[in-house]
Amino acid sequence: MPETNITPAAVIELLTTEHIVEPQDRIAPDTDLFAMGLDSMAMMQLLLHIETRFQVTVQPSEMTRERFATAGALAAFLGEKRRPAA
Numbered sequence: 835m836p837e838t839n840i841t842p843a844a845v846i847e848l849l850t851t852e853h854i855v856e857p858q859d860r861i862a863p864d865t866d867l868f869a870m871g872l873d874s875m876a877m878m879q880l881l882l883h884i885e886t887r888f889q890v891t892v893q894p895s896e897m898t899r900e901r902f903a904t905a906g907a908l909a910a911f912l913g914e915k916r917r918p919a920a
Contacts, residue, residue, distance in 0.1 A: 837888070837889060837916070838887055838888055840888050840890070840909050840912045840913045840916060841909055842863035842904075842905040842906045842908075842909045843863075843905075844887075844888075844909065845905040845908050845909045845912075846861045846863070846905045848880075848883055848884070848887055849861065849867070849872075849880070849905070852879070852880075852883050854872070854876050854879055854880050854883070855867065855870045855871045855872055855876065856871065857870050857871075861905060862905075863904060863905050863906035863909075864904050864905075864906055865904060865905065866903060866904065867902060867903060867904060867905065867908075868899070868902075868903065872902065877897060877902060880902075881897075884912065888912055888916070889916070890912050890915050890916050891915075892912075892915070896911075896915075
C-alpha cells in the first residue's frame with residue numbers, strides 16, 4: 835500500500851470520514867480539535883486510524899494536547915515521525 839501524504843487536509847479527511855469528530859462547521863488546519871469534540875476515547879480511535887492510513891505508530895507518551903490540538907499540529911508531528919532519522 836503506498837504511503838498517504840500526511841497533510842492537514844488528510845488529517846481533517848480522516849477525522850470526518852471516520853466520524854471521530856462531528857463538526858457543525860468546516861474544520862480548518864488551525865481549528866481546535868478538542869473544541870470540536872476530540873476527547874480521550876476519540877483520540878484512541880484516531881490512533882488506530884492513523885496507524886492504518888498513515889503507517890505511523892504513536893506511543894502513549896507522545897500523545898500530548900499540543901500534538902493533537904489541531905490538524906496542522908498533528909500532521910506536522912506525524913510527518914516528523916515518519917521521516918527517517920538522518
